[in-house]
Amino acid sequence: MIIPMKKLSLVVMKKHQEECLEKIREIGVLHIQEKNVNNLVLTHLFEQKTYTEKALAILESFEAVAKIHSLEIMGKKSDPLDNSEDLINPKGIPFSLDALDISGVRYPDIANRILDLDEKRNELIERKNIHTAEYERLKEWGYFSFRDLQFLSRNGVTIYFYEYAPSILKYLPKDIPFIVTHKTKKVAYILTVNSKIPNDEPISMGEYSLSDLDTILEDINDQLHEVELQLTAFYYQRIILEEELESITEKISFETINAGMESLEIANTTTGISWITGFAPVDSVDGIINAAADNSWVLSVTEPTIHDTPPTILKTKSIARVIQPLFKLLGTIPGYWEYDVSSLYMFFFCIFFAMIFGDAGYGLVFLAISLIMSIVTKAKKGKANDVSILLFFLSVFTLIWGSITGTWFSMPHSSLPPLLQSLIIPPFNNIGPLAEFPVFLQNIFNLPPTVPVDALKTRWNIQFLCFSIALIQLVSARIYLMRKLMPSLSAFAQIGWILMLIGMYFLVLSLLLKIVLPSFAIHFIIIGVSISFILTEQKGGNFFANIAKSFTNFFTFFLNLVGCFGDIISYIRLFAVGLAGSLIAQTVNSLAIPPGGLTSDYGALALDFIFRLLATSLVFCFGHLLNILMGGLSLVVHGIRLNLLEFAGNHLGMEWSGYEYNPFALKQKRI
Secondary structure (H helix, E strand, O other), X not given: OEOOEEEEEEEEEHHHHHHHHHHHHHHOOOEEOOOOOXXXXXXXXXXXXXXXXXXXXXXXOOHHXXXXXXXXXXXXXXXXXXXXXXXXXXXXXXXXXXXXXXXXXXXXHHHHHHHHHHHHHHHHHHHHHHHHHHHHHHHHXXXXXXXXXXXXXXXXXXXXXXXXXXXXXXXXXXXXXOEEEEEOOOXXXXXXXXXXXXXXXXXXXXXXXXHHHHHHHHHHHHHHHHHHHHHHHHHOOHHHHHHHHHHHHHHHHHHHHHHHOEEEEOOOOOOEEEEEEEEEEHHHOHHHHHHHHHHOOEEEXXXXXXXXXXXXXEOOOOHHHHHHHHHHHHOOEOOOOOOOOHHXXXXXXXXXXXXXXXXXXXHHHHHHHHHHHHHHHHHHHOOOOHHHHHHHHXXXXXXXXXXXXOOOOOOOXXXXXXXXXXXXXXXXXXXXXHHHOOHHHHOOOEOOOOOOOHHHHHHHHHHHHHHHHHHHHHHXXXXXXXXXXXXXXXXXXXXXXXXXXXXXXXXXXXXXXXXXXXXXXXXXXXXXXXXXXXXXOOOOOOHHHXXXXXXXXXXXXXXXXXXXXXXXXXXXXXXXXXXXXXXXXHHHHHHHOOOOOOOOOOOOXXXXXXXXXXXXXXXXXXXXXXXXXXXXXXXXXXXXXXXXXXXXXXXXXXXOEOOEOOOOOOHHHOO
């Protein structure tokens, strides 16, 4: 259910504005809609928040290194900054984290130090990359002294360096002697003395020799290691930044609300008044009422009007609460004036999940995962979380559906054990005539004169089931809507929509499944259209004037009528996606199991049998895992869509326009 809210309007003297907000925050139940405001205080706070978040992000990259250090000292000391355990830098010199002397650093200095260290680290990494690239460019020339080259040049001996493809050497001028220092498959390294090769520039040897670069890179690595050690040490003090970030966030929230309060200066006085409006659950307003009485605030507590948009608090006592994690994942929250459809949503979602995956073998996999999740969460938190419980229900529905259709990793029915074969319900076993359609339903549904061939029997029955599920879910939506609109006369327009849905259901069965269209179906559609057209706009006022309004909305009404037909057909996607997954699983089985089976002429311990078994297991597991992942994607695209669009959107009129209740409170006091 959606928790009822109260609208609270509070008026205080402007000079007591901040004091009032402090007390409201201590009570921590009033949801206040923050406005887009800006001032110098907020600008400074947002700057603090930005560089604090940046400092924390930098430290998070050192989490793995910090954990390694913690493991190294575990059992030897309790304080990770204790210098009884030394770290070793690249030169082999003991380096103690305690020697960094950061224990006394506090915010904001700690954030500034981290940002400075990260900037230095980035500069060192950039220098290292530049010198490393230069080292890679020169390393094939080997180690020699630049001072020797300069000495030779001053004494009239100039050496030039060139790089050529080995095949080019024979085309070099014969009158210019050169020395090949060494060759690789792609490059020949040569030098000439006092003579340049025409039409080509010699290689520049740069500023540093290889030995110089070795020294430079070693020094950079030492500095880089020292900076990273300091950042690792700061990781242990990240809680200071986390607490400060929470404090800054609360200050921003306070200042935003403070700056956004409406105010009015009273003429001919130095005082003024300020006021604020918010929402609180009906059972939580007493604290604010008492505070208003104690502090002489003017307080108005009223019911929200249809023009207000209070936050939504969903509180479901039944097992349907386990669907809430899915709502959070999708970011779908019903508006305050909409419906809590958790129970119906969960029931039909379980059915859609089962029909899309459609395999009892997959249900066993999901069941095992849900049980493992429950055990782990119980060990950590003392109870299973809602995600594991939801997965348990989904796996049970999948097991049931897979059992009655005889689908166990898409193995042939004849290969299943007798117990599993006995669980199959006849209309879904591809065996026997279609006349096995339940007898009591044959009096309502006139079966097609031509019975489909065996391969299509199960498909026909599942398609029939899909359309029947569509009718049940969409009619339930119209009943929900009818209850919501009572006692308005327009509520009875939903009876017309229900009649139209029933008539169109039989029309779909006639068009797609060749069931003979009963005469009452057309009558239901005509009567339903008439009732709905007459009563839809009956929301008060003149009866006949409201009928005239329906004529002005005729085009929209017609589109909704066509949409009902399309919504019923849309449920065929459950059959189509389930069939696709089944065919993929059958293909995986045919690839995994060799045509000759796994038998070996040399017995179960033969190498060829073991190899076949391993290959089969790998292909089987990988193929079915891939099929499960594809089924999960199909569930998001199709299964969730039927609940959100066809059911809740088109027939309940829900826009999922709600937003989360977030009271103005200190974080530790929030509910």
